[in-house]
Amino acid sequence: MSQSNSGWVLYEHPLNERLRTLMRLEFLMETASTAMEREAAIDSRTAVEALIYTLNILERGEVRSEIIKELDRLSGGLARMAEHGQWAADEVRKETERCRTLLRRVGEPDAAMGQALREDQLLAAIAQRFGLGAGTCNFDLPSYQRWLSRPYSERRADLQRWLDSMADLRATLDFALRLQREGGQFQEETAPGGSWQRRIPFDNPPIQMLRLQVPAEDSVIPEISGNRHFVTIRFLRQPDTLTRPESVNEDVPFHLARCDL
Structure with a gap:
């Protein structure tokens, strides 16, 4: 959603x-x-x-x-x-x-x-x-x-x-x-070169959901993959519906909430 x-x-x-x-x-x-x-x-x-x-x-x-x-x-x-x-x-x-x-x-x-x-x-x-x-x-x-x-x-x-x-x-x-949703607080993050990765320590509570906010004026689209122990976020751009999404190469600021209740 x-x-x-x-x-x-x-x-x-x-x-x-x-x-x-x-x-x-x-x-x-x-x-x-x-x-x-x-x-x-x-x-x-x-x-x-x-x-x-x-x-x-x-x-x-x-x-x-x-x-x-x-x-x-x-x-x-x-x-x-x-x-x-x-x-x-x-x-x-x-x-x-x-x-x-x-x-x-x-x-x-x-x-x-x-x-x-x-x-x-x-x-x-x-x-x-x-x-x-x-x-x-x-x-x-x-x-x-x-x-x-x-x-x-x-x-x-x-x-x-x-x-x-x-x-x-x-x-x-x-x-x-x-x-x-209430169990995770948003924190400022940056994806260097359009990519962000984190390994979740095994002694931490498993993450159930990621909530991610990106600036509305930016056309970046997050592609999220991962599991309870490792998460990757890659940012793409799709200028129009006729164009395939392409990887972003510059740094992308975003907000991330890790929901682990």
């Missing part, structure tokens, strides 16, 4: 597969919740597509267990931060209790993890057409066209019902990713 912020462009890069999955789910649910607030039928289409892509990820059996493991891991990370005095004790207690509440809720059989999406016949029909290019045209799915032709208030009610069926999942994502 990238965004502009006070003259800087923000990039986020997860360094493990679990966090990649959580961030993809966050992106899809943000897309759905934003699109459903607009009245045009094309925006309702965008929201429905985001919900079905979310469901496709959730259909992988390990997602719930990975979410539970992440909450368990964060609970331990909060305890470590309290022990080292990195966060105020009251704040740690509040976040720890929130983490335990979510952990109990996500583990329940009736947790809101998208069951209404699985049971909905219209969404099932749309999902079956996703493998075809433009497979949800008007002539492909008359029932979908009829739904899109309904008043916005009715479409929004359905979209809200589908989104509410993932309320516990959304709450967990908001909590887990907020803690990660």
